Each structure stands twice: as structure tokens, then as C-alpha cells.
């Protein structure tokens with residue numbers, strides 16, 4: 001069962017194409033993350049699902065029902081925004097049940113739902129406070145509680161953690177993920193933060209300039225990027241990518257065997273090995289070492305190639321201060337990624 005299906009859905013504003021004609025399937029009861037750089041169309045996609053924007057063309061289904069022309073309030077969807085969008089003059093409890101009151105649910109039902117969600121999100125101490133008297137994390141929990149209390153089949157979240165500090169963001173990531181699993185929710189979550197995407201998602205939809213680049217599980221997105229864009233976008237330090245055309249790589253001592261049609265070779269920084277035996281080895285010169293504690297980024301050059309290796313911190317200790325030194329650099333054949341002239 002799909003929570004959301006796009007059939008050739010597009011959205012333009014005048015000449016700005018926010019989303020080109022797109023087919024998309026978002027599975028029910030999974031955590032799906034829309035990931036991509038600023039302006040790629042993530043928020044537009046989410047707002048199209050919510051019914052806050054009408055598509056320029058195409059059909060949108062939610063749980064198999066055509067909702068293309070259905071008003072946002074009748075789509076059975078709840079939404080959590082980056083800004084939390086809480087009413088400042090209402091208490092935590094009043095904020096959470098606001099939508100239930102609008103729907104004129106019986107008081108007993110409202111009370112029971114409120115109690116459940118307040119316990120779930122640990123907000124009991126705060127129920128009488130106003131949003132201004134809460135920390136950012138607590139405000140985010142209230143926004144979440146308000147979305148959950150609606151019992152909608154589908155929960156949409158637009159960068160809900162981006163206003164929190166790093167520590168809290170990490171805690172909330174785990175909490176959100178646990179909630180989604182416990183409640184068996186279908187979540188569509190927008191972020192430009194790949195760590196968030198990789199750590200939370202069942203499925204990542206990677207967007208680029210209004211197009212879907214790749215739909216994959218985090219591990220597959222990392223290990224089998226379908227395009228140069230995906231390869232460069234995913235990874236803490238960008239993948240090393242070299243053009244093969246008339247390049248030193250083929251004339252050097254490397255035993256690189258590009259498959260037919262390959263125009264680019266990619267190797268992740270963490271797959272580069274120093275001073276080790278590997279399938280592909282050549283001499284490089286250390287240009288720069290950036291030591292961060294847990295690991296170090298080593299910038300190397302060899303025969304006009306520039307590359308970056310990410311090495312475990314301990315392994316670096318012997319190399320510190322050895323800028324300009326010559327060193328063996330290599331990688332396993334299995335760590336090679338090939339891309340054709342179209343970047344695929």
C-alpha cells in the first residue's frame with residue numbers, strides 16, 4: 001500500500017519549475033525523507049501532498065484516493081513545520097487540542113487523546129505553560145503532539161528539527177524515529193541535512209533541481225549512488241571524482257579497468273587507504289592534514305590528481321607533521337564507482 005502516489009505531478013510558478021513532471025511512490029507505514037539542496041523542490045513536494053499547493057499537472061493519491069482536487073483539511077494529513085506554528089496566547093494543552101476542538105470532538109475524547117499524547121511526548125510538566133515559556137525542544141514536542149493527536153494517516157514534517165541545537169537534534173531524531181515505529185505512522189520528512197536523512201529514513205527520495213535523482217534506502221544511496229549528483233551530495237566529505245578521458249589514471253601505473261562507457265571514476269575519502277596494500281596503489285604526496293580527533297582529512301596529490309582521504313585519527317598519529325611526504329595511496333576495486341558521460 002502506498003501512502004502517497006504522484007503520477008506525472010508538476011508544479012511551476014510562471015517560468016520557475018519547482019517540480020518537473022514526477023512519478024513517485026511513498027510507502028505506507030514508513031519513514032520517507034525528501035532530501036536535497038536548497039531550492040530543489042522538497043517543500044513544494046510536501047505542500048503538494050498536504051494540499052497547500054495545487055499541482056500544475058498530474059494526479060496525487062493518498063492511500064489510493066485521488067486527492068488532486070481535495071481541500072487540505074479533507075486529506076487526512078497532519079503537518080509539522082520548522083517554525084512550530086504554535087499559538088502564542090494558548091497553553092500547551094490548548095495548542096495540542098486546538099484542531100480537535102475545531103472538529104467539535106466530544107470533551108471526553110479530547111481529554112483522553114490529550115492525556116495519551118502528553119504522556120507519549122513527556123509534556124505533563126508543561127501543559128499549562130505558554131509556548132514562550134518553553135525551550136525549543138519542548139515547543140517542537142508540542143508541535144509534534146498536535147500533529148499526532150489528530151490521528152491522521154499521514155504525517156508531513158518540514159525541517160522540524162532545524163531550530164534545535166546539535167545535541168537536542170540528535171535526541172529528537174531518535175525520538176521521532178521511535179515514535180514513527182511505535183505508532184506505525186506514515187511519515188514524509190523534508191530535510192537538507194543528509195545525516196538526518198541517513199539516520200532516520202527507511203527510504204530517501206533525493207531531489208535535484210525539481211527532479212528525483214534517486215529513491216533508495218540510505219545504505220543503497222551511499223553504496224550505490226545512481227548519479228554523479230547523488231555521489232557528490234551523499235557523504236560527509238564529497239567523493240573523489242576524476243574524469244577518465246585522456247587522464248593520467250589510464251597511463252599511470254594504476255590497474256584501473258573502466259567498464260565500457262565510463263567517463264568518471266569515484267572513490268569515497270574513507271575508502272582511500274594510506275601505506276596499505278590494495279588493488280590500486282600509486283605514490284602520492286601529502287599536501288595537507290586536517291586532524292579532527294576521531295579522524296583526519298588528508299589532502300594528497302599525485303600526477304596532477306588531487307584527492308582527499310579520510311583516515312582514522314589513531315592511524316594518523318604517525319603521519320602528523322609529515323606534509324610533503326611521499327606515501328602509497330590505494331583503494332579496493334570494490335570501492336570504485338563508475339559514471340558515464342551523463343553522470344549516471
Ligand code: ATP
Pocket residue numbers: 013016017018036037038039040041042043044045192
Ligand atoms: P529549501 O531547502 O531552501 O527550503 P526546497 O528544496 O524546499 O528549498 P522549494 O521551497 O520547494 O525548495 O522551492 C523550489 C523552487 O520553487 C525554488 O526555486 C523556489 O524559489 C521556487 N518557489 C517556491 N515557492 C514559490 C512561490 N510561491 N512562487 C514562486 N517560486 C516559488
